[in-house]
Amino acid sequence: MRFYLLQRALERSEELALFDLVAVDELLGRTVGHPGHGRLRQALELYRPAPFTRSGLERRFLELVERAGLPRPSTGFNELGHELDFYWPKQGLVVELDLYETHGTRGAFERDRLRQEDLLLEGIRMTRVTGPRLERDPERVIARIARLLAQGEPQCR
Numbered sequence: 784m785r786f787y788l789l790q791r792a793l794e795r796s797e798e799l800a801l802f803d804l805v806a807v808d809e810l811l812g813r814t815v816g817h818p819g820h821g822r823l824r825q826a827l828e829l830y831r832p833a834p835f836t837r838s839g840l841e842r843r844f845l846e847l848v849e850r851a852g853l854p855r856p857s858t859g860f861n862e863l864g865h866e867l868d869f870y871w872p873k874q875g876l877v878v879e880l881d882l883y884e885t886h887g888t889r890g891a892f893e894r895d896r897l898r899q900e901d902l903l904l905e906g907i908r909m910t911r912v913t914g915p916r917l918e919r920d921p922e923r924v925i926a927r928i929a930r931l932l933a934q935g936e937p938q939c940r
Contacts, residue, residue, distance in 0.1 A: 785822070786822055786825075786826065789819075789822060789823065789826045790826050790829075793826055793827070793829075793830070797830075802830070804827065804830050807823070807827060808827075808854055808855060809854070809873070811823065811824055811827075811852070811854065812853070812854040812932075815851075815852035815853075816852070820852065821852075824849075824852070838880075840880050840882065840914050840917065841858070841868060841869075841880060843917065843918075843921075844868075844869065844878070844880060844912070844917060845858070845869075847917075847921050847924070847925050848869075848925065848928070851925045851929060853925070853928065853929055853932060854871060854873075854874075854932070856869040856870055856871050856878070857869070857870045857871070857872065858870075860872075862877075862902065862905075862907065863901050863902065863905060865898045865901065865902070867879070868880050871932060871935070873935075874931075874932045874934075874935030875906055875907050875908055875935045876907070876908050876909075876910070876928075876931055876932055876935050877902060877907055877908065877909040877910070878909075878910055878911075878912060878928060879895075879909060879910075879911050879912070880911075880912055880913075880914060880917070881895075881911050881912070881913050881914070882913070882914045908931070908935065910927075910928070910931060912924055912928075
């Protein structure tokens with residue numbers, strides 16, 4: 784019954800043109816572990832477009848992010864002419880997933896460093912996660928991403 788009421792409240796806010804998914808996602812990012820957090824996240828799935836992913840590795844990373852209750856990143860986002868795997872604009876953080884098979888050439892190595900530098904010059908931090916590390920130690924990877932996201936959040940004054 785509670786879930787139905789939550790869905791109805793979301794629907795009513797949409798009817799009244801008051802619904803703001805970005806604002807609700809920001810709230811969810813600050814309330815991990817609070818009662819009702821998971822239920823609200825589940826009710827919001829109806830309002831979310833399916834994220835763009837290019838690989839099973841990207842889908843796995845996104846599942847881990849969502850399961851940890853972290854804010855949903857933009858996927859396949861284009862910034863400064865570079866396509867980014869996962870981007871949290873508010874926190875200024877990019878996560879790139881790397882596999883040797885797709886980044887193991889000298890040209891790719893050089894382009895990856897230039898892209899990271901371009902983003903850093905604009906105040907956007909980037910971290911790289913290898914496929915093997917994500918599979919070997921997913922909890923640690925996600926915990927570190929959570930810390931990086933927290934470091935990029937604006938401080939209350």
